[in-house]
Amino acid sequence: MFSKACEYGIRAMIHIAHKSQIKERVGVKAIAKAIDSPEAFTGKIMQQLSKSGLVQSIKGPHGGFWINDDDRVKINLRQIVEVLDGDQIYVGCGLGLSQCNDSQPCPMHNQFTPVRQALIKIHTETSLDELATKLDGIATLK
Amino acid sequence: MFSKACEYGIRAMIHIAHKSQIKERVGVKAIAKAIDSPEAFTGKIMQQLSKSGLVQSIKGPHGGFWINDDDRVKINLRQIVEVLDGDQIYVGCGLGLSQCNDSQPCPMHNQFTPVRQALIKIHTETSLDELATKLDGIATLK
DNA sequence: AGAATAAAAGATCAGATTATCCTTATATTT
DNA sequence: AAATATAAGGATAATCTGATCTTTTATTCT
Numbered sequence: 001m002f003s004k005a006c007e008y009g010i011r012a013m014i015h016i017a018h019k020s021q022i023k024e025r026v027g028v029k030a031i032a033k034a035i036d037s038p039e040a041f042t043g044k045i046m047q048q049l050s051k052s053g054l055v056q057s058i059k060g061p062h063g064g065f066w067i068n069d070d071d072r073v074k075i076n077l078r079q080i081v082e083v084l085d086g087d088q089i090y091v092g093c094g095l096g097l098s099q100c101n102d103s104q105p106c107p108m109h110n111q112f113t114p115v116r117q118a119l120i121k122i123h124t125e126t127s128l129d130e131l132a133t134k135l136d137g138i139a140t141l142k
Numbered sequence: 143m144f145s146k147a148c149e150y151g152i153r154a155m156i157h158i159a160h161k162s163q164i165k166e167r168v169g170v171k172a173i174a175k176a177i178d179s180p181e182a183f184t185g186k187i188m189q190q191l192s193k194s195g196l197v198q199s200i201k202g203p204h205g206g207f208w209i210n211d212d213d214r215v216k217i218n219l220r221q222i223v224e225v226l227d228g229d230q231i232y233v234g235c236g237l238g239l240s241q242c243n244d245s246q247p248c249p250m251h252n253q254f255t256p257v258r259q260a261l262i263k264i265h266t267e268t269s270l271d272e273l274a275t276k277l278d279g280i281a282t283l284k
Numbered sequence: 285a286g287a288a289t290a291a292a293a294g295a296t297c298a299g300a301t302t303a304t305c306c307t308t309a310t311a312t313t314t
Numbered sequence: 315a316a317a318t319a320t321a322a323g324g325a326t327a328a329t330c331t332g333a334t335c336t337t338t339t340a341t342t343c344t
Binding site: 001002004007010011014077089094095096097098099100104105106107108111112114115118119122126130131132134135139140141142 | 250256261281284
Binding site: 285286287288289290291292293294295296297298299300301302303304305306307308309310311312313314 | 315316317318319320321322323324325326327328329330331332333334335336337338339340341342343344
């Protein structure tokens with residue numbers, strides 16, 4: 001479904017959002033520990049997410065990452081996925097055919113389209129804030 | 143969604159099934175041409191599919207690949223995917239969490255599960271023969 | 285100002301995936 | 315039997331992904 005980088009990225013963003021809800025910043029080391037990911041690799045992923053503007057960062061002592069209150073409710077899963085994995089899973093033919101579309105459908109098109117639409121709907125309608133809130137008492141991110 | 147090998151594999155199987163419906167065998171070269179895939183790589187993929195028993199093969203002049211009549215209606219998409227990509231996309235947590243399950247759900251679990259179930263359903267219920275039949279006049283596999 | 289901290293950026297490495305090429309085994313045709 | 319066609323198998327190359335290490339830059343604290 002997602003690349004490793006994307007999995008770590010989503011988990012990192014949920015963790016940061018959760019901490020941001022209680023006005024805390026988190027560093028790469030703490031993130032990696034919380035989501036059980038390789039630290040240096042997580043740093044690289046955070047770099048991408050930071051450059052995309054989905055997360056804020058500041059260097060130096062007591063620096064780290066955070067997500068603004070209004071961003072948290074606006075950011076959805078799809079935005080995170082697109083930064084790290086591109087829009088590949090949201091567009092194009094399920095069989096990788098170049099000419100496939102609604103008027104020239106591949107043999108899987110009509111079965112595949114509604115499933116993809118459901119995926120897009122969920123990814124678009126699920127906000128980061130929602131995911132972070134669910135974290136309270138339900139599960140860890142490991 | 144799928145690896146390149148799996149995409150080529152699915153397309154190859156649909157093409158072979160289509161030819162088998164009219165009692166023809168197809169060679170690697172013809173398959174690669176029909177589905178627009180690299181020939182040698184396609185040969186490797188056919189090797190795996192052949193070893194799995196989903197497709198029959200014979201060497202020598204007028205050799206090639208084919209799928210038995212009864213196999214064609216029994217084989218579903220999921221079987222092909224599992225041979226080439228494993229069952230990864232059908233099992234496990236959408237965020238790659240080890241402890242995630244119905245009683246300890248991750249924050250995405252309840253959104254993700256129905257989409258996965260829908261995917262499993264269509265992959266299991268779509269037979270190769272069905273896909274091959276749809277190919278008549280509708281689309282190419284390129 | 286200097287030391288300490290932490291993210292950003294760049295270089296590098298390992299493994300998996302994608303892809304090609306060459307040889308071998310097997311079947312058919314002449 | 316020899317030539318030919320074709321899949322199977324092995325070796326290798328190229329590219330992508332996952333991951334680490336080192337250096338640089340920005341910030342804070344003393």
